[in-house]
Amino acid sequence: MDSGIDARLSKNSHLDFSVTKEEKMRVLRSYGYGIREATLQPKMISVLWLINLLFATVFFYTVFNFLARTIGKSQASDTLLQRLDFNFIFELLVHHGGAVHTMLCLFLILTFTYSLASIFLNGGILFTIAHPMRMTAAKGEKERFAGMFFQGAGKFFGRFFRLCIYSLLLWVLFIILHVLLNLAFRPLTASGTNEQIMLYLFWVRLAIGLFLIFLIRMILDYTRIKIVLEDTRYVFRSLLQTMVFIFRNFGKTLALYYLLIITAIILFLIYWGLKSLITSGSLFPILTAFIIGQIFIISRGWLKIALQAAQMEFYSQ
């Protein structure tokens, strides 16, 4: 056997966690590209925010009417303006359980519908971000944002929806892994004598669970990127090929993903810090807190675009 091929096969048959200095630069370059690209997309951020707000408005209307009818007339509203009194929360849940249940159903429907909308938006985001790359290749002229965004959203909705169905396989695998993990840990906790071990194992399970969730989401991200960049209709094959790609670039893809997660955590901490400064129960602080909240939601949209752009840049290299 050719020794070069042998060496490559050997290298490719392992999870590659190693990140050289050059590769570190590559990850950082992609991260920087993602941040820059997202910052240059105010229209796209606005679309993401507005659609989120649209769903939230349905939520707002339902909840506000319910609360105004129930606690609005009662002096409970005065108390709740100052502090969280669980007597009233309990009473709300017990005495208006039917309404709360109906609202929960509505929220589930809203969440499901938003997931579909999100599949649709993903096509738009990736198609638009990929445009400069395609333009360079095709030397085409500049297109209008809306046309391009919704063209991409419509074009890839079917394929991304299929990907969503195929991804169920990964989620089933995730559940099986989790069950196996529980079974593996069971002998360690059977005696019940050392509760600390039970606690540590809980945290270990949680960490592994989160890791796997992020991993699956990352695989799906790269699959969508591959589908858009290659404009392929072979969704399942793309999913498998992406898994091979991630397997070969494990350390780098993870590093990039977690870099963006750290960015998300920093954004959240900033938001939390600002929000905790507002404590008064009058109208102005309430509206200020709401505006800060909306800025945070906008930043989430920005981060989503940054994530997609960074990963696309990394993949296209």
Place this chain on the structure above:
Amino acid sequence: MKKTVWMTLACLFILNQSVSAALSKHIVDYRIKARLVPEEKAVAASETLTWLNDSKVSISELQFHLYLNAFKNNRSTFMKESGHLSRDFKKDKENWGYNEIRKIGIKDGVDLTAAIEYIQPDDGNKDDQTVMRISLPEPVPPQEKITLEIEFYAKLPKVIARSGFFNDFFMVAQWYPKTGVLQDGKWNCHQYHRSSEFFADFGVYEVEITVPREYVVGATGKRIKEVDNSNGTKTYIHYQEDIHDFAWTACPDFVEFHELYTLENPPVKTEIILLVHRSHLKLKDRYLSSLKNAIEFYSQNYGAYPYPTVTLVDPPLKGLAAGGMEYPTLFTTFGASFLPKGLLLSEMVTIHEFGHNYWYGMVASNEFEEAWLDEGLNSYSEIKAMARYYGEDQSMIKMGPLKISDLDLSRLQVMATAQLDPIVKNSWEFYSGGSYATNTYQKAALTLLTLENYLGQNVMAKIMRTYFERWKFKHPTTEDFIAVAEDVSGHDLDWFFDQFLWSPDKLDYAIGALRSEEVKEQEGIFNGQFKTSEEKKEKDKEKVFKNEVNIVRKGELIFPQEILIIFENGEKIREKWDGRTRWKRFVYYRPYKLESACVDPEHKVVVDVNYMNNSRHLKPNKISPLKWTLELMLDFQKILTLISL
């Protein structure tokens, strides 16, 4: 000779002292020798029981509880009532538990083993063997005693309903043949039910417990002797008078702590013994501090704790089915190493279970038939103790902005449970386990707190203290409690107790409609004169509003109410209403409008199941719903972004 006379006199004096020092009438005297057999998950024992016929009639049969037979098979009354048993429990023979009477007979007399008969006084379930009857060859005359010798084997179940084993943790409770209570010449000896606890006579217990040397043992009463045997075992002898049950525990993973507790007023001197599972050592200080609080609270409010010891047992996490249970001078608590400091479950369970030394231990009501007398009174005491030591509004949870009191949680449970049963009822006849617990614990506690707010704290404190003093070391009933309450308060309280104890109804008063309408000027013909509103306008008279406050009674329970009415200009009016009719209207003519009205503004009627409808604004407050809606909306938005991220 002289010496003999003096010795005899001295003995008589000591005997007399010991008789007069007894706190209760000793109906039973148990001398038990028990040996733990860990590999069999069982206790092999012999028991010498002396029983006094304290009735006015001769008794020709004895009845005994054999509680462990509740776990013998799936046809026992306990198991039938419990419904589902886990597959894990059923599949292993070792998990089942039972009492086997190997021999029973009159001391130095007839063997009665062949006379053993199982009876089912509650439900006639022939498969239930939790009550044993022995016919005696000769009746026991009034005020005479009979001594029996019993050999028995207590196979413990895998920990379930208060007792059993988990690995090498053993909670040995309800484990020995225990007589029922003879009342008015009849045996009160109920079967073991899913929703019921126990009832027994006071007496003397001396129990020898032999376990492998590595086991740490805790037991009811004072340890009077400890013997290191040559065969790798140890024997502990415990003795206690004036109690009506005996439980013990053994586990090599217990760490034992001792501390002498003293209180000046009232004088209390007792040894605190903590048996903390080694995985919970960081909870030791929490247990100790809450137990000290409990001793102080109950001693100061009801009467000095009289026993020389109190033992707290902290079961391992997987043995928690034995947790949160009371026995005389010993109780099991609840703990887990990951329990946050702000979640005061260990404190609450410790205070509650210690409190049962009063309401169950000393005031020994019948838990089968009137469970509220111990659980209700004790939950009431526990809520007050938790509020005193951990804060009114955060006595159960204090974690950042999350503050929930013991009282809040009790109210939640009462609110959330359907009103299907009254508080006073045979424990096993409740609609469900949840209904039993809510009514006998929480609803009973809220009822007593409502009564306290009605009569005043001092009067209620006196009622409780008097009830304890009058009925300690006896078997009181609900009527006895009511009699004390009426006697001390000087009120006829039948109207209160008849409703609250014997009716399943709820209490809910609410503000109905609030109206403030301008009084229309006279229009039409009055005393032959025609009047128009135009005339009045010209005179530019001050406006007058007819302000109407409607109070409605939504529940069936009736209770006097206070109503606070506030007008726009800040004027406040307090009204009283006996609450009997379905609604009541108050009307006020004022040159200004109403602002709000509130029934029971201080929330004295804690048994009211809905506080939210207790008050009403004329103009709804929209800022508060807006604030909470915006917060919830933002959380919803965050969830949506997480889905799409």
